[in-house]
Each structure stands twice: as structure tokens, then as C-alpha cells.
Amino acid sequence: MSAPAERLREETAGLPSGTDRERENLAYTWRKREGILGLLSSVDHKTLGARYIVTAFAFFTLGGLEALAMRIQLARPENRFLNPDLYDQVFTMHGTTMMFFFAVPVMLGIGLYFVPLMIGTRNVPFPRLNAAGYWFYLIGGLYLYASFFANGGPDAGWFSYTPLSASEFSSGHRLDAWVQIINFTEVSALIVASSLIVCIFKQRAPGMSLNRIPLFVWAMLVTMIMIVFSMPAVIFAAGSLNSDRSLGTHFFNPAEGGDHLLWQHTFWFFGHPEVYIIFLPALGMISCILSAFCRREIFGYNAMVLSLVSTGFLAFGLWVHHMFATGLPQMGQSFFTAASMMIAIPTGVQLFCWIATIWGARPRLEPPVLYVLGFFLNFLIGGMTGLMLASVPLDLQLHDTFFVVAHLHYVLIGGSLFPLLGALYYWFPKMTGRMLDRRLGILSFAVLMVGFNLTFFPMHELGMKGMPRRVYTYLPDRGWNGMNLAASIGAGLIAIAILLYVANVVKSLRRGRKAEANPWRAETLEWAAQSPPPAYNFVRLPIVASRSPLWQEELGYVTGMPTDKRELLVTHALDAAPSHREEVPGPSGIPFTFSVILCLALIGSVFSPWWLIIGSLASIPPAIAWYWTEEKP
Amino acid sequence: MKRAAPGTLLLLSTGCRARYAVFDTASPEAHRIANLHWLMLGICVAVAVAVLALLGIALVRRDRGRYSDGSARRVRAVAAGAAVSAFLLLVLLVASVLAGREITAPGGPQALEVRITGHQWWWEISYPGSSPSEEVVTANEIHVPVHRPVRFLLSSGDVIHSFWVPRLNGKKDLIPGRLTRHIFQVDRPGVFRGQCAEFCGYQHAHMGFVVVAEDPARFDAWLAAQRGIAAEPAGPSAVHGRTVFLSSPCVLCHTIRGIGAFGHKAPDLTHVASRTMIAAATLHNTPGNLAGWILDAPRVKPGTRMPPNTLAANDLLDLVAYLESLR
Amino acid sequence: MSRTMDVSQLPDAVLDSRSLVWWGTIIMTVIETTVFAIAVAAFFYLRMIAHEWPPGRAGAPSLLAPTVNLLILLVSVVPAIALDRASLKRDIAGVRRMLWANLAFGTAFLVGRVFEFKALHCWWNASAYASIQWTILGLHTTNLLTSLIETAIVLAWFLAKKPEDHHFLDARLDAVFWYFVVVTWIPLYVVVFLTPRLR
Secondary structure, three states, X not given: OOOOHHHHHHHOOXXXXXXXXXXXXXXXXXXXXXXXXXXXXXXXXXXXXXXXXXXXXXXXXXXXXXXXXXXXXXXXXXXXXXXXXXXHHHHHHXXXXXXXXXXXXXXXXXXXXXXXXXHOOOOXXXXXXXXXXXXXXHHHHHHHHHHHHOOOOOOOOOOOOOOXXXXXXXXXXXXXXXXXXXXXXXXXXHHHHHHHHHHHHHOOOOOOOHHHOXXXXXXXXXXXXXXXXXXXXXXXXXXXXXXXXXHXXXXXXHHHOOOHHHHHHHHHHHHHHHHHHHHHHHHHHHHHHHHHHOOOOOOOHHHHHHHHHHHHHHHHHOHHHHOHHHOOOXXXXXXXXXXXXXXXXXXXXXXXHHHHHHOOOXXXXXXXXXXXXXXXXXXXXXXXXXXXXXXXXXXXXXXXXXXXXXXXXXXXXXXXHHHHHHHHHHHHHHXXXXXOOHHHHXXXXXXXXXXXXXXXXXXXXXXXXXXXXOOOOOOHHHOOHHHHHHHHHHHHHHHHHHHHHHHHHHHHHHHOOEXXXXXXXXXXXXXXXXXXXXXXXXXXXXXXXXOOHHHOOOOEEEEOOOOOOOEEEEEXXXXXXEEEEEEOOOOOOHHHHHHHHHHHHHHHHOOOHHHHHHHHHHOHHHHHHHHHOOOOO | OOOHHHHHHHHHHOOOOOOOOOOOOOOHHHHHHHHHHHHHHHHHHHHHHHHHHHHHHHHHOOOOOOOOOOOHHHHHHHHHHHHHHHHHHHHHHHHHHHHHHHHOOOOOOOOEEEEEEEEOOEEEEEEOOOOHHHOEEEEOEEEEEOOOOEEEEEEEOOOOEEEEOOOOOOEEEEOOXXXXXXXXXXXXXXXXXXXXXOOOOHHHHHXXXXXXXXXXXXXXXXXXXXXXXXXXXXXXXXXXXXXXXXXXXHHHHOEEOOOOEEOOOXXXXXXXXXXXXXXXXXXXXXXXXXXXXXXXXXXXOXXXXXXXXXXXXXXXXHHHHHHHOOO | OOOXXXXXXXXXXXXXXXXXXHHHHHHHHHHHHHHHHHHHHXXXXXXXXXXXXXXXXXXXOOOHHHHHHHHHHHHOHHHHHHHHHHHHOOOHHHHHHHHHHHHHHHHHHHHHHHHHHHHOOOOOOOOHHHHHHHHHHHHHHHHHHHHHHHHHHXXXXXXXXXXXXXXXXXXXXXXXXXXXXXHHHHHHHHHHHHXXXXX
């Protein structure tokens, strides 16, 4: 769609708006298909990113309802709201949904949407593969919930320790569902990770050398590399559990040489980096928000980048701190205490750099900044309890109690959800072309702050009073009643806060104030595109000469990119000098077909191994078609 | 009334006054951990308050000069922050390692050895004697002498469980196929509550146990009494109760030594009346509770392996009378 | 006065490591290598806690079939390198020949792989040792099958249609992926077939 040239020049903050003909050609070249086929065949990174985000929040809602159900059950001792079988499914679904179907995918979605815009390119490098990745994720989630609604939801915890999760103690298909959805979610994560790593290294705007990459993009790069190295561990673990359950292997059978700690080691080798995969993008978001609202670059760029990289690296050396009670040798455990404490240093450096950025800047206390301040308080608490849990003797008291539930929610909600909600508020104008309502934004922040702390702070006490985790009820004479009731009330407040946020989104989509290209006067490239960006992102690809391109005098731009072919400008990995142009495929229905067949094969394999064989064979024709069709405009 | 005293103590110690079990310590191990906790909490709170104060100041200050992202003063401030953090973390690390060493000392040759096997959802306790016939087997209630280290050898008969008595020490997992070790030494007589701390299925929430610490003489007497076979029932009701037991499904799972009942799937009942609680520290050991448990265990603990039992009213009463006579 | 940069003279296809698809392929091999690394770590973990390794019934795997197959694999690098070179030169006939050769060697290796499974002397459900051995072999076989299918598809295009530049890139990447299959197999051969003989 084209707009009058004058208005366009106002809307695109800094880049030339190009000629009408250029815009028409680009719009045609990069167009979607119509109707249902358009929905099923889209390969636009913004469409896919938005889908990941919306789908992730749908799962967040389901996970939240599960949390509310648990809190209702635990509000009173010996309550009969949920029987133990249902409770076990609900707490497993809550953890599995939040970790696998909300927290990681929402970060993937934001990365897919904003990384290409921030580095000044038109799309991610493997568009059809990314489309397939989304369908894997969606179908996996539907399968998990179909199982749950059929009373077949997994019920051995999101971490599925053996032998409870082995066939002897978990007969039927509940745990098979859990094992299978690992495949779906980890494949989609690996696909996005591969795409974004290549995108960040090879498609940056000319002039965006390594030391000019926005901190959010650095955070996403480290996160994606962590995904590449951690997901294989959970593939191996889940695959081994699957084969123990269905093929009779003995990975976790001590009678035939297997070991239950093998499960714990391989799961947590993935599981610990997983939480940093959820956390690191949030650190990047905080940098975006603070630099925009403090109207200055984040202090200490090199230190910030080094902190991100070392956090990502160190995260792989902590996993045994989930296993301190298993009787491993003390000297080995102490190494993991040291590593778990050491990782606080780079995070601390980031906090100090942000404080140094804020110092003297008098940022406007808009909702994104409020969420960042909420992060500071909540994440500090979570980090401190994390240090306490890193100590082996103290962990032996607090492990597997509500103290850990408090800690993990303080770091995940405080450390990731708060920045996420702030970032969505910040980026909402770019994604939708409308501003969110400021009053509702402040109100939903305030209710969340109160509700969240009311829910989870008492849980520290509960742990220290001896209440273990994953219990469907408790005896009335333990002294846990009051704190549990408080936590349940707080959970209700959290629900209200989320409802307010969603109400703000729904209302603003229709009646929000229209947004210009750069309503916050921020400095990164996504604000040079229209709000929302057209399919081709930028009429002319930008050239950058500093870390804060939109605060420069005027952006340079690239000429000579064809408008009749879907081509990306590929640049060199270190200094982003132009290298060549590479064509990428356009919309295609094949990724959807391929995903459905492969997903059916995996789901069917739960019921009979023939499905896997037939399904694998059946997926070869679409794979051939994938290669055969060029999907040119 | 030997049973009443620990029962009363239990009621008092877990009664309405809320207690922080982790700090209400009764052993040097738990005490050491509690001290470590206060040190860590102190340092952590101080750091958190300092950082939040800095943030607060940062928000209200107004810059006079130009902002440079590499300005020397700010660089020094951040570096100082990092250095102080690193130093404090080192302090915490050293404190943690030192405390860790103290709570895992092997205990020496004078330690009492107790073997615990976890089951879904009860605890099998055994005191190895000098010969197999001297072995004492009981369930869900552990007696220990005060002032003597107790070394626990832990394993599981099914899934992973975790042994935890917060007032006495941290926890240790019971892992099938592995033997783990745990140790504590109780400072003073008392009754201490424990609970399973690793999700193990439906009734994880109700898999509790009790540790009774008493002076050595009373402990020896208890152990000797537990070693004996089941007491002969006195009175027609109890005698009939024994018959009911032997002719019911009870014998498929439970052991009562001396009358020919050798089930191994469920708690040993030879001295069940000597325990303060039943159903893995879920119910107080009263005739009423016992009757209700026998009649319909799944109503109390849904998912338990003990099935409901259909018994005529007087059979049930006699059975309870018999069981209550097994001290 | 803003800067401009004209990119119309840049090539629109490259056949080397500057290509996005090349980078994607490399990342995929990194992911697969990580899976192998975890599997090998699990192998040595199980070995560390085992009383007997391999456990009594199995005995150490025989070496004849695996060693022969290893030699086939090492020789197969030659047509892979030739494929690589032919693609760079955009030599259609050469690429076709070498794709056929690759397919032949790959199939021979796949047949040999069946004998390698038999050389383990145990089914996957005999013990934890057997399970991890079958898993490592199975993972590598999956990569092998993927490579063969990829070779077949690229060959089909070179036989049926007129190849453009990016098809020569695909042929090169086929060779690169084959290098990956070979290079990962060498340490895995040592782990699976030689280490059980160590005491």
C-alpha cells in the first residue's frame, strides 16, 4: 500500500521514503497471499513473530489459570478443590506451559519481529523454515492441551524425574505426551535460533560493525547461541526417556546399568541454560527501554556486551545446583556453588551500568520505565535468594520447598516478565501503529507489583517453615495456613493485573492514539520504519555510522537493491561491509503441510511406532516439493 | 502412658505457634546451617538495600555536565561495584564451603546406623543389629538417642523420595539403585517432624514421619522392645481381632512378627501401637483414626496403595483393639 | 548530505562461506555435533558407574565390519571433494557424476551400517550399555540418511532441470555435509567400537 510522499517522510523518521514506484514494486514483491492460504503460507518475520507472541500469551493465560487453580486448592489446608491426580496434572501443565510454551516462545517471537528491523534488513534468512517452526510450536501446544483435557495430561512435574516418569510408575500416555512436546518446542526454538544467528552475523546494515550492534541484538545473539548448545541435551534426555518407555532401553534402569541421575544431569544441563535463555532477552529489553527514556546511550557498552557473553557462557556451568540433595561428592558440589555465585558478577555489572545510565537522566516514568524499576526490586530479591540457594548447606534445607518456588518466580517474573511487559508497551506502537493507554498501563503495573509480591514473598517463609513443593494439600496444624491464604489472594491480584494489561491492548488496538514512526524518540533502526512496518520493512535499507543511528544527523541508505526480487543484502560478519545479495523464498504452503505431517508422525508414534515410520516417509514428498519450488514473486 | 508423652510433645511443637522450622534447631548441623543463613541474609539484604538506594538517588539526580558513556567517575563506580560484589561473593563461598564440611562429617565409629527405604508413601525404617535376627524393622517413626551422631543409609524401593527433618539438618534424596548417606546428631530430647521433599506421586503431600530423640537409656529400652515379636493379645476382643487380621487381605501387605504375617509391601505393624501417628504422620494414632484408615484409606489419602476394606462393625472394633495392643 | 552506497554490482549468488545457506548448514552441523557430544558424555558416564563394561552377555563389539565400513567412509571423501570442486567450477556433468558417486558410496556405507549394528552383539534393550551404543549409532545413521536423501534430491534436479548458481551451492553443501558425516564418525567409531576394549 502506498501513501502520499509527504506524510511518509514524516512517518519514517530519518530514512528517505523513496519513490512511489519503488514502494509499489516492493509491496508487490514482498506481498502475502490472500485469504486462508495467506494465513497458512506467510513467511514474513513480523507475521511469524507476532504469531509467536500472541500464541505464547494464549498459553500464558492457560498457565495462569492453572496457577489460579493451584492457589485455590492451597488457600486452605486439606482443601478438596483439586484431587491429587488432577493437582499433579495441573502443576505439571503449569510448569510445562510456562517454560516451554510461553517463556521461550515469547522471546523467540520478539526476536523474530525486532532483530531484523533493528539491524536494518528485510526478513530472516530461512523464511519457510521459520514458518514450519511456528506450526511445530502451535501443534505441539494443541496436542499437549488436548491430552490434558482428555485427562491425559503429564503429571510428573515439568522436569519429569525418573523413575516416576518411567513406564513402571507412569503407565498410559500421559508422560508420552510430555516427551513428545519437548520435540516440538525444541525444534521450533532451534529453527529460530539458527535463523537469528545467521541474520545477526550476516545481514546487518552496512556500517553496523560488531561494536555498533544494539545491546538487545547482542542479548538475542547470546540467547540463540545458548539455545543451540542447550537444546540438544533435552533432545537426548527426552529421547532416552521416550525409548525407555516405548522401546525398552535401559538408560534410567539401575538394574541394567542405567542411572536416575543420568536423567537429572542431562535434563538440568539443558534446564539451567533454559532459564537464562528466558532471562537474557529481558536484559536486552531493559537496555532498549532505558536508553530511549534516559535519552542517552547505555553506559559501558563493552562491559554490557562482555557481561551478556559471560553470563551466557557461565550458565552452562551451574546445572548441578539443582542436584545438591542427591549425594554427589562435596568437592564437586562446591565447584557449582562457586560458579552459581560467580554468575552474579556479570549481572551485577549490568545493574550498575544501568544505574550509571539513569544517574542524572531523570527518565520519564512511563510504564516501560516503571516495569524496569519493578524488575530492579523483584530481580534483586530473586537474585539474593538465588545466592542463598547456591550454597550447598543452605540449599539442603531450602531445596524442594516453597522457598525455591518464591526464588524462581522472583527471577522469572521479576527478571523476565516485568521487562517483557514493559518492552511490549514500548514496542506496541511499532507493531500496531497505536499507542497504549498510559493510565491503564500504570494501573496494571501497580496491581501486578502488589499482587506479585503478595503472592510470592510469603512463600519464602513457607519454605523456611518446612513446606515442601508440589504438594496438593497440607495438614492444618503446620502453621502454614495464613501465608498460603495470602499467596492465593495475591494470585487473584496478578490475574486482575494481567486482565488490565490485556484490556489496555484490546482497547488501544481499536481506539488508541495513532503512533508515528518514532513516538519515544528512540535511537535504534526499528524506529525508522513505519508504524507498523510494511512487509518490506524499509524502502531503502539504512547505513549506520554509530551505535545510535537515529540520533545521528541523517541516516545513509543503500541504493541498487532490486525491487522485483526478494533479495537480502548480505554483509560481512565482523565489519558489516556489503558482501553480496541473496534471494530468499516467498510465501509457501509447503512448510505448513510438512509440519502437519511430521507432527502427526510424532504424535501418532505415542500410540504406535508405525506412525513414525509412515509419517517419516510421508514427509519426504513435501520435503522434495520444498526444495523443488522456488517461491519467486 | 508411654505413648502419650511424645504425642503431647508433638502436639505442642507443631501447635498453633508458628515456628520457623529451619531456625528452631535441635542439632549442631541445623544450627550451623541457620548461622550460615543469617550471615547470607545479612549480606544479601545489605547489598540489595544499597543497590536500591543507588537506584533511588539515580532517579532523582539531575545531570549538570555532558554525559559520556565512558566517563571516568562512572567507570570507577561500576568497577568498584563489581569488585565489592566479587569480594562479598567470595566471603559467602568460603562460609558456605566451611559449613558444608561440618554438616557432612561421617560421624565416626560411635555413630548409630539406621537404614531407611522410601516407598510410595511411607518410610521403612530398620536398625541393623549384630546379626540378622537382631534387626529392628518399623515404619514412619524413628527413635534416636540424644548426643550421638546418627548415620542414615538411604535408598528407595520405587521412585525418588527425599528425607527431611528441618529442625535437625538439610535433606537427602532416596534414589532407587543408589545408597545415599545422611547424618545428624540431636542436642536434646524431643519430637521432630519430617516430610518427604521430592515429588513422588499422588500422596507426596502426606508422606511424613516423626523423629523421636530420647536419652540413651530410654532409646535402648525402646529398641529392645521393638526387637520382640508381637505381644500376645489379652481379652477376647483382641484375640478375635488377631483372627480378623489373619483372615483379611491385611496379611498380603503387612508384617506382624510372631503370628505368621509376612507381607512386605506395607509398614511393619508388629509394634504399631507404640507409634504416635499412623498413615505416615498424617493421622494421630487413635482408635477412631485407625478404624477410619482401615475402613477407607483412600478417603484420607486418595491414591494410596492401601485399599478400602469391608468389615463388619464388631470385626473392625476387635481388629482395632488387637492393633492397639501391639506396643 | 547523507551517504549512499550502491550495491547493484554485488554478486547475487555466491558458492562459498559467505552464503546464508552455508551458515545455516554449519549451524545445523553444530547442533548435531552437540547432540553427539551429549550422547558420548552419557556413554562415559554410564561406563564410569558400571561394574562391568560391556556387561557380561554382550562382550566387546567385533571390529571387522566396522573397520571395513570406516575405510569405505574415508575413501568416500574423494568423490565428495571432487563434487565440491566440480560445483565451484559449475561443471554440470562433473557434478552429476560425483553426485552419483556420493550416492553410491553413501549407500554402501549404509549397508555396512547394518553390519555395524550387528557387530554390537546385543539388541538395544539388553542393557544400558546396549542402549547408548544403539543410540549413538542411530543418531549418526539419521545424519547419514538425511545426507543420502539430500544427495538424491539435488541429483534429481541436476538430471531433470537446468541448474542455476544456487543449485551449485546446494551441491557444494551436499559435499560439506558429507564431510561432516565423515568427520563425526571417526571419533564415534573410536568411542563405540574401540573404547569397550579398554580396561
